[in-house]
Amino acid sequence: MVIMSKRKGTRYERELLKLFWEKNYATIRSAGSGSMPLPSPDLLVGGNGRVLAIECKALKSGSKYFAKHEIKELKEFSEKFGAEAWVAVRFDNKGWFFVHVDDLGISKKKNYFVSLDVAEKKGLRFDELVK
Amino acid sequence: MVIMSKRKGTRYERELLKLFWEKNYATIRSAGSGSMPLPSPDLLVGGNGRVLAIECKALKSGSKYFAKHEIKELKEFSEKFGAEAWVAVRFDNKGWFFVHVDDLGISKKKNYFVSLDVAEKKGLRFDELVK
Numbered sequence: 001m002v003i004m005s006k007r008k009g010t011r012y013e014r015e016l017l018k019l020f021w022e023k024n025y026a027t028i029r030s031a032g033s034g035s036m037p038l039p040s041p042d043l044l045v046g047g048n049g050r051v052l053a054i055e056c057k058a059l060k061s062g063s064k065y066f067a068k069h070e071i072k073e074l075k076e077f078s079e080k081f082g083a084e085a086w087v088a089v090r091f092d093n094k095g096w097f098f099v100h101v102d103d104l105g106i107s108k109k110k111n112y113f114v115s116l117d118v119a120e121k122k123g124l125r126f127d128e129l130v131k
Numbered sequence: 132m133v134i135m136s137k138r139k140g141t142r143y144e145r146e147l148l149k150l151f152w153e154k155n156y157a158t159i160r161s162a163g164s165g166s167m168p169l170p171s172p173d174l175l176v177g178g179n180g181r182v183l184a185i186e187c188k189a190l191k192s193g194s195k196y197f198a199k200h201e202i203k204e205l206k207e208f209s210e211k212f213g214a215e216a217w218v219a220v221r222f223d224n225k226g227w228f229f230v231h232v233d234d235l236g237i238s239k240k241k242n243y244f245v246s247l248d249v250a251e252k253k254g255l256r257f258d259e260l261v262k
Contacts, residue, residue, distance in 0.1 A: 083177065
């Protein structure tokens with residue numbers, strides 16, 4: 001499992017934020033867990049009668065396992081807010097996939113994960129998500 | 132016109148964020164204009180079928196004039212997102228008032244402003260806003 005640095009994470013979140021703006025969705029990037037006492041997703045996207053709460057991950061390869069509280073908090077936030085709960089995952093040379101929290105992989109130890117296989121089978125590409 | 136420091140601003144935004152959470156609204160604080168290439172409000176609050184985009188200001192006294200683009204961007208963001216557009220203003224010893232953008236004061240030079248007078252006449256207190 002290879003995860004991006006925090007600075008790269010910020011860059012990728014901004015990249016995604018711009019993509020949504022270009023499709024006429026208003027988007028806000030969270031001040032981040034480091035400075036937030038309460039859970040919030042990386043991005044919150046609104047437009048065309050929809051709201052999407054999105055947790056962003058970028059991977060070079062392999063898969064990403066989530067801490068249980070991460071997905072629990074994403075679901076709770078989304079339910080309270082009235083938003084759809086998504087994980088956006090970016091693979092080098094493959095770009096972004098969007099996997100609904102209910103479509104994440106679940107390991108034998110009952111941990112949520114996302115991998116290229118999960119993303120390709122269950123995820124949407126950006127144009128499918130916003131169409 | 133006396134405006135808070137950036138650090139105090141952050142503290143007050145968090146104070147407000149906690150108030151909304153206590154009322155069961157999910158709330159996200161923006162990464163901020165300094166690190167955002169596109170406009171976003173200080174807070175975005177969702178729950179009970181409502182979404183509120185909120186620009187926060189704290190004043191010791193007097194009034195606060197807004198740059199035209201600030202209110203224009205708040206309105207544009209809110210319209211795209213599907214949110215109500217509000218200014219939250221906190222006066223020392225008086226607490227928070229919430230003024231809808233359409234109820235802000237307008238100066239002779241056509242600039243938007245908020246003052247204690249405007250806040251008391253046109254604004255809502257927190258409990259009125261979320262009831």
